[in-house]
Amino acid sequence: MTNTTKNFCFCTLAFNRPYRMMAKELASDLEKYAPGFKIIVGNDNPQDFKNCKNVISYYQKQQGILHCYNDKRFAIAHALSLFDIAIFIDADTRIQEKIPTEITKFIGVQGVYKNLIEHTQKYRPDRLDIVKKLASKLNINLSEVSYFGESLLMFSNQDNQSYKFVENWGKIGKYLELNGIHSGEGITIGLAAFQMGWQPLKTPEWEKLNHIAQHIDASLTVKKNGWQQLQRRLGYHYRLNKERLLALKDFDFYYG
Template identity: 50%
Template structure:
């Protein structure tokens, strides 16, 4: 892939037919409202996007033990290889207005945010102890960290801090999933951002993108699985769980003590 003419791109996950279809619709929206903008897609079937001129798809199987929420970090990593700015957007999102080419993106992480302690105690009180333990391992103050909105956020290169952020996110994702915390990646992101010293803000560009996008939240629309599909998903779950258990042994003190 050559270095892009534009400094920014969009990126997302498309694991499974349902989400691949949604990403094609999102790509059509971008083609209409932001011509020339690339959409980086991590997907189980990259060939499914061969006919989409603005999609750059790469092979990605689900890495998360139960869900793929923390797998967002892989598409961000891929996007930042060739773009200064990566705009993460959920696949189940519609773009409804023209996106100008001159949007400004300050270095670091931009997105919706709230004080993590207040957010957690209200929405996920069962995770307070786990997140507090993670903050202690990172040597940061849990009370000062921010929860980050997961469906639309922006990362712009910041002298290598973006790579440290993704590495820390990866480490925390493994730690949390070993303890049965399979969602809430906005909290993991917030801890990782605090570790690298990022101050989370919003910006005019983020506000604009939020206004001209419509998030459908398709993850809440779950259909009943057939027996064979359920069986395969359970096998995959135990495979991924045992895999991270073994990999975590390489840093036993961080993950198990």
């Protein structure tokens, strides 16, 4: 029995036109350097990708209260419903070298990882008390949890456990968002993975991808006009109030 598989795909999110255009550039890179492999794009205008032969485009709207970072889980779930392995790659990334055509089989998640407490203390110490309270609710020893870099991640659906991981991610992400932590989904991924008993990994194929992926971080340069900013504020308050109400169904977890 072979220890590698070709049954994998890429996936990403692309909300709003600038990110859809960047996702198309990424798809073009993959068509050249990973011919025959698909990229699944969750986005708000699937017609933009109608001429992209290697794209599986589906409609998705923002669920995250302020940002869409935790919405990555929907694209990953979509990808893992079709393939054994999903490689999540931020839309504002370029690829300029050939991609490995086979991936070593694994269980769990791969990515840049480090100790979650040390990372949070260094970069966002203001978040640590909330994260510690959440870990206590989940009966997790926080000192054993890893933080994951978010721009390039590899997920496996071995043993059909991905649905549970995505469910964990959603619950943890909502708790953090309702407590004002809207970014740094690497915390959420680390906690959700630990709940699954997954150990962080780095196979040679992931190391190769990480080496050749050039992440631009367009969030620092993409600007919204006045109408877009108003829509964002209105959307934020709508989603915040909606999630507050839905969280009442599990009052002890979210508010206790």
